[in-house]
Amino acid sequence: MARVVVVGGGIAGVYFINRLLELVKDVEVVLVEPEDHHFFVLGVPMAFGGLVDFQELAFPLAALRRVGHLKFGANALSQEKDKPCIRGAREGPICGDYIVLAPGAVRLGSVNYWTLNGAQELYNKAASAKAVRFVVNTFTPVIGFQELAYAIKSRFPEKEVSVHVVYASPDYDFLLDAWTSKAREIGVEVSSDPPEWRKGELHVSVPAAKAHPLAANLEVAPTTFETDIERVYLIGDSSLIKLDLPPIGWGALWQATIAAQAV
Ligand SMILES: Cc1cc2nc3c(=O)[nH]c(=O)nc-3n(C[C@H](O)[C@H](O)[C@H](O)COP(=O)(O)OP(=O)(O)OC[C@H]3O[C@@H](n4cnc5c(N)ncnc54)[C@H](O)[C@@H]3O)c2cc1C
Known part of the structure; x- marks a missing residue:
């Protein structure tokens, strides 16, 4: 065998x-x-939007049949x-x-929302911040910050949410172009300037990824x-x-x- x-x-x-x-x-x-569990990373925006609990995105590996887990x-x-x-x-x-x-991949940035604890921690900080600003300054940006910005804005409509695309690889232009007008429609500001620092705001540096x-x-x-x-x-x-x-x-x-x- x-x-x-x-x-x-x-x-x-x-x-x-x-x-x-x-x-x-x-x-x-x-x-x-x-880890003891498989973490369904693609569901993190749903947890930010309040549609599921963070814990529901973790599937115990013990449930996998015919697979030994080390x-x-x-x-x-x-x-x-x-x-x-x-x-x-x-x-x-x-x-x-x-x-x-x-x-x-290895992610280089200020937050790690690819793990159960990291995603929950970021959500808690976003919930208590006056404004949430995503700073994108990466060669290989990681998909996901757009959905997180939407989810935070829809859950906390009174909060200012913005995305600052200081630099992203041109490979991502087709995604960002399509996304920008939609984001503005729902109240997420998009800018190419870095955000100014103001007390009580949360700045999330979107991580680059490397092998x-x-x-x-x-x-x-x-x-x-x-x-x-x-x-x-x-x-x-x-x-x-x-x-x-x-x-x-x-x-x-x-x-x-x-x-x-x-x-
Ligand atoms: C918020 C968010 C939303 C996203 N939305 C989408 C989307 O809508 N559509 C889409 O296509 N993509 C989306 N993505 C991207 C997608 O989540 C990733 O591309 C995907 O998770 C990559 O899967 P992976 O199995 O390669 O890596 P990971 O999901 O990172 O899994 C790697 C696994 O390897 C384990 N591991 C790490 N190091 C070791 C080691 N040394 N030994 C053993 N195990 C190890 C980790 O614990 C982890 O379980 C999103 C990402 C985020 C953050």
């Missing part, structure tokens, strides 16, 4: 597992993920007896016939997402960044589907 080790239980990793189990009946799947953060790849393996600071090697890396350290030195094939290490695949935000594609969830789902077929 083939053994597949998946690193990262975000959208890319979990969707990959789902597709793989549909396609292959006789396979052992091990998920390496430091709770640690992987930090190195190795090769043992011709098999690709993954190690943690104190764990490993955990080896498989295939390794699928899906650890997301995860596990993926930093890997080459990725643009059609199968196999890396230059045989039988090691890279999918999700880090893979998309390396391939010069926008790091968005839909891209992660597409990669997960192709990689499951390839494996």
